[in-house]
Each structure stands twice: as structure tokens, then as C-alpha cells.
Amino acid sequence: MTLTLALPSKGRLKDQCVATLAKAGIEVRSASDPRSYRTEVRGADGLEVLLLSASEIARELRDGAIDLGITGEDLLRETIPDTDRLVRIEARLGFGHADVVVAVPHSWADVETMADLGDVAAEFRTRHGRRLRIATKYWRLTQGFFTRSHGIQSYRIVESLGATEGAPAAGSADLIVDITSTGSTLVANQLRVLDDGVILRSEACLATALTRPRDVAATAALDRLVARFRAPT
Numbered sequence: 001m002t003l004t005l006a007l008p009s010k011g012r013l014k015d016q017c018v019a020t021l022a023k024a025g026i027e028v029r030s031a032s033d034p035r036s037y038r039t040e041v042r043g044a045d046g047l048e049v050l051l052l053s054a055s056e057i058a059r060e061l062r063d064g065a066i067d068l069g070i071t072g073e074d075l076l077r078e079t080i081p082d083t084d085r086l087v088r089i090e091a092r093l094g095f096g097h098a099d100v101v102v103a104v105p106h107s108w109a110d111v112e113t114m115a116d117l118g119d120v121a122a123e124f125r126t127r128h129g130r131r132l133r134i135a136t137k138y139w140r141l142t143q144g145f146f147t148r149s150h151g152i153q154s155y156r157i158v159e160s161l162g163a164t165e166g167a168p169a170a171g172s173a174d175l176i177v178d179i180t181s182t183g184s185t186l187v188a189n190q191l192r193v194l195d196d197g198v199i200l201r202s203e204a205c206l207a208t209a210l211t212r213p214r215d216v217a218a219t220a221a222l223d224r225l226v227a228r229f230r231a232p233t
């Protein structure tokens with residue numbers, strides 16, 4: 001019986017994931033070629049560890065293609081509609097912290113809250129002949145926050161695949177939804193988070209796929225494995 005766990009293959013999360021596994025008594029080594037995405041695992045019988053991109057891990061969990069994965073909660077909630085039905089967050093791991101936020105240009109002095117932004121959005125078409133544009137790669141989280149949480153209907157999402165904070169200055173959007181950790185990218189681009197503009201406080205999470213078919217033995221093995229990641233209480 002094999003359980004499959006996916007970790008980010010590179011970037012800021014990878015080394016902390018490997019350290020977290022080590023604390024749980026599981027040693028993961030990349031195959032001898034550092035560009036390989038295969039690993040050697042010690043300390044957990046029947047566990048296979050794959051290296052994938054952080055967003056791919058969310059998709060694989062959604063599809064039940066892996067048993068467990070470590071990735072950011074932002075990517076789980078953005079990638080997986082009805083997240084809590086398809087995956088279970090088993091542990092929050094205390095690294096990879098980043099907030100998904102709504103940020104507006106500093107020059108929008110009168111816009112401090114989502115209610116203020118709602119007023120701007122409602123008047124925007126009359127004043128400017130078009131809807132308010134939001135640059136983001138988090139379109140699902142943005143729609144949920146603007147439309148369902150705050151009743152804002154009139155806006156348009158401009159998909160951004162990078163350098164999102166540059167979009168207002170470049171003129172391709174009016175405001176942004178993106179992640180921030182130190183806040184320095186927002187400051188450098190003269191953007192400010194609204195007072196109630198934090199959509200999600202994200203960190204790296206261990207998640208299991210609820211739709212993955214598993215027999216009784218695999219389910220018991222998964223439970224034992226997950227328990228190794230939980231801090232003793």
C-alpha cells in the first residue's frame with residue numbers, strides 16, 4: 001500500500017516543508033540529480049513523496065490524484081471550489097505566511113473600507129464610462145469577497161499572472177487583490193490595504209484529499225501519518 005504526499009518543488013516553501021517532514025521523522029532527499037522531481041524517503045513505510053509546483057498540489061488534491069499535500073491555504077481556497085468538501089486541512093504548519101488583501105492606490109484618500117470601495121464601484125461607470133477593474137490571480141477569492149461578503153456587484157477582474165502590484169500604475173487596473181507578507185511590494189508601488197481588506201490569512205497547510213479512494217488499511221495509515229504532523233497537546 002502506498003500513500004502519496006506532494007511538496008512544493010522549489011521556492012520559498014520547499015525547504016521548510018522538508019524541515020517539517022524531518023521533525024515528523026520523515027527524511028526526504030531529492031534524487032541525486034538536483035533537477036529531478038523524484039525523491040528518496042526514509043522513516044515512513046509506503047510513503048511516496050512527489051515534488052510539484054505549489055498550485056499544482058492544490059489541483060492534484062482537488063482531483064484526488066494524491067493523498068496528501070503541503071501548500072498555501074490561499075492556493076487551496078483559490079483552486080478548489082467548495083474547498084472543505086474536497087480537502088481537509090489537517091495541520092497549519094507555521095510558515096509560508098501571506099495575507100491575500102485588497103489594496104488601492106495611496107491617492108484614493110477617501111477609500112478606507114470595503115463599504116467606501118462599494119460606493120466607488122457603484123458610481124464608477126457613471127463617472128468613468130467603465131466598471132472598476134481589479135487586477136488579480138485570485139479571481140475566485142476576489143469574487144467571493146466582493147460579491148458574496150460585501151455585496152459589490154459592479155467590477156471587472158483583469159487577470160494578472162505576475163507583477164500585479166504594478167497594474168494600477170501601468171493603467172491596466174484600478175486596484176489589486178494579491179498576497180503580501182512584509183508589505184514592502186505594496187509600499188514600493190504606492191498601494192494601501194483597506195482597513196477591512198484582508199480576504200484570507202494564509203500559511204502552509206498539510207491537506208488530505210477527501211475524494212481519493214482508499215481502503216481501510218490506507219485510511220488507517222493516512223491517519224497515523226497525519227498524526228505525526230500534529231503538535232502534541
Ligand SMILES: Nc1ncnc2c1ncn2[C@@H]1O[C@H](COP(=O)(O)OP(=O)(O)OP(=O)(O)O)[C@@H](O)[C@H]1O
Pocket residue numbers: 008010011012013053054055056071072073074075096097098179180181182202
Ligand atoms: N512573499 C510571498 N510571496 C509569494 N508567495 C508567498 C509569500 N509568502 C508565502 N507565500 C506562499 O507561497 C505559496 C506560493 O509558493 P511559490 O512561490 O513556491 O509558488 P509559485 O511559484 O507562486 O507557484 P507555482 O509554481 O505553483 O505557480 C503561496 O501559497 C503563497 O501564499
Ligand SMILES: O=P(O)(O)OC[C@H]1O[C@H](OP(=O)(O)OP(=O)(O)O)[C@H](O)[C@@H]1O
Pocket residue numbers: 162163165178179180181182183184185186
Ligand atoms: O509583501 P512582500 O514581502 O513584498 O511580498 C509580496 C510579494 O511577493 C510575491 O512576489 P514574488 O516576486 O516574491 O513572487 P511571485 O513570483 O510569486 O510573485 C508576491 O506576489 C508579492 O508581489
